[in-house]
Amino acid sequence: MDSLLLTVATYGEIAMYVVILLFAIDLLALSIYASRSGKIEPEESQLVTENRPLTAGDSAAMGGSGVPGGRYRGKHKVLASRSLFVSDMSLVDGTATKAQRRLVRGMKLAAIFFWLAWVFGELMLLPSQPILAAIFIMLLTYGFMMAVKSVRKGRADSLRKLQERQASRHARHKA
Secondary structure (H helix, E strand, C coil): CHHHHHHHHHHHHHHHHHHHHHHHHHHHHHHHHHHHHCCCCCCCCCEEEEEEECCHHHHHHCCCCCCCCCCCEEEEECCCCHHHCCCHHHHHHCCCCHHHHHHHHHHHHHHHHHHHHHHHHHHCCCCCCHHHHHHHHHHHHHHHHHHHHHHHHHHHHHHHHHHHHHHHHHHHHHC
16 A cells, blocks of 8 residues: 555656746747737826816825815826726627636636646655645645636636527517
């Protein structure tokens, strides 16, 4: 039994190093791909005037009393655009670009590599502390499965909303 645990630990260590290398390569590829496919929107990093009264934060930043309202209009700096985010709905309805889909797939692959690296790392503990290693592996796997469940639930919700929207559109066209 001890020789089996030592063999598993040895192969677990090798597998952990391989998976860590693959994880690093995936993160590097994601970084390069994101920097090459990203584009700056015209309003990004610019002062934008909104037709709204000053908020309490705006008033306090200008040295005022912090009381919202007044006759002045506010300006704020846009640091990042909302279009930088990929929603479940855009992935489901097909509005996400090819680059966004590739980034999502790369992030999913990175999450799998991260989980595998931890599991293989815990396999190295098997000969010395088998109970602790088994508990850690179960906890990590449970956390990973909960994350996968959350992603699938978001996709299923988006699919359901899309089907409802298409059904209501179809019903309006028939009427």
